[in-house]
Amino acid sequence: MQGRGWRGVAEVFGVFLRLGLTSFGGPVAHLGYFREEFVRRRGWLDERAYADLVALCQFLPGPASSQVGMAVGLYRAGLGGALAAWLGFTLPSAALLVLFALGVARLEALGSAGWLHGLKVVAVAVVAQAVWGMAQTLTPDRPRLTLAVAAAMLALLLPGSLVQVAIIAASGAAGVWLLRGPVSEGPASLPLQLGRRWGLLFLALFFALLLALPLLCQTPALALFDSFYRAGALVFGGGHVVLPLLQAEVVPPGWVDPQAxxxxxxxxxxxxxxxxxxxxxxxxxxxxxxxPLVGAAIALVGIFLPAFLLVAGTLPFWNRLRGHPGVQAALRGINAGVVGILLAALYTPVWTSAIGSGADFALALGCFTLLAHWKAPPWLVVLLAAGVGGVLG
Structure with missing residues (x-):
């Protein structure tokens, strides 16, 4: 493992802080940013190892992109690296939203700002590059390409987070059935400092908190923590899927006004x-x-703690299982299914929410060319797209 000790933790924090400041576009776009940063630029993981992490985190409840980030930090610098990855990626947006809650900035009209539209357009280029690059590596033959297309068609015809989980599971089963063969591609070396005992401990803590917190809600702080922990532990699909669950947790009890x-x-x-x-x-x-700051900290830790416990609890076992021939066959199918789901997400919500005119498509093409062929840094392309969007807006 590269990056041991505090230097490794500081390195992870710095990289994820920059990503937290520039990664617009939602969880699918985040996976594209991560792939560009950790697979192509830094070489912390190879393409297959990264795809394996994405496949695992798609199975787990919680925010998939944040879980992938925690896993990368865990591999890079241990538990401290996982915490540093979460903190760096989460801190910028959390701070901005707390400032908004305190009334420091007037952000209500940002939904129509031209620069924000530019950020939505650049997300199209980021996701398109991720789909293109992953498809070249993970769907190199007709069976896997067909499986990816079938997964995309199902995801578009039957939208929903539970359908996506079912598609991934079906893709794994199809891989075991159709993609078995000699193990010609050994998994990348992913040294992990956590053993299986630590994994069992984290998994036990995850379930213990899920069962015990509702019985311990004797104070407002614990009640608030319980609501957000439950939301983070039970939502599949991440992203916008968590919003209805959060609304059900905080609005009916009167903790948050509906307009707020x-x-x-x-x-x-x-x-x-x-x-x-x-x-x-x-x-x-x-x-x-x-x-306000106490409530923000409780809610933030509560909603992300299940993701951390699940990642740290499953990775020690995942690292051993992924080298098994049967598991590798399932992973080939799962990775093809993930490519299909990303392809469907490229259309909706990424494309449908961003591309509304020829100018939007032109900007997306330019961003894609800069990313895929000129190898421009993603943060620079993000800033450029925001500037162009602001001018056009």
Missing amino acids: FVAGYGAAQAVPGPLFTFAAYLGAVNRAGLA
Whole structure:
């Protein structure tokens, strides 16, 4: 493992902080940014190892892109690296949403800003590059390409997070059935400092908190923590899927006013990083009697803690299982299914929410060319797209 000790943790934090400041476009786009940064630029993981992590995190409840980031940090610098990856990627958007909750900035009108539209357009280029690059590596033959296309068709015809989980499971089963063969591609070396005992401990803690917290809600702080922990532990699909669950947790009890909930959701579209940081805003505007910063911290830790426990709990076993021939066959199918799901996501919601004119398509083409052929840094392309969007807007 490269990057041991505090230097490794600091390196992970710095890289993820920059990603947290520039990664617009939602979880699918985040996976594209991560692939560009950690597979192509830095070489921390190879293409197959990264795809394996994405496949695993698609199975787990919680924010998939944040979980992939935690896994990368864990491999790079141990538990400290996982925490550094989460903090760096989460802090910028959480801070902006807390500021909005405190009334420091007037962000209500950002939904129509030209520069924000430019950020949506650049997400099309980022996702398109990720789909193109992953397809070349993970669907090199007709069976896997056909499986990816079938997964994309099903995801488009039957939208929904549970359908996506079913598609991934079916892709794995199809891989075991259709893609068995000699193990010609050994998994990349992914040295992990956590053993299986630590993995069992984290998994036990995940389930213990899920069962015990509802019985311990004797204070407003614990009740708030329980609501957000449950939301993070039970939502599949991440991203916008968590919003109905959060609304059910905080609005009916009277912790958050319905109008404040909607206003915060609008502001969450204008910030980079994971959408789950919307929890920081909800915690800051809580009516449970907690100070805004205290409520924000409780909500933020509560909603992301299940993701951390699940990643740290499953990776020690995953690292051993992924070398088994049967598991590798399933992974070939799962990776093809993930490519198909990303292809479907490229159309909706990424394309449909961003491309509305010839000018939008022209900007997306230019961004894709800069990323894929000129190898421009993603953060530079993001800033360029925002500037062009602002001028056009």
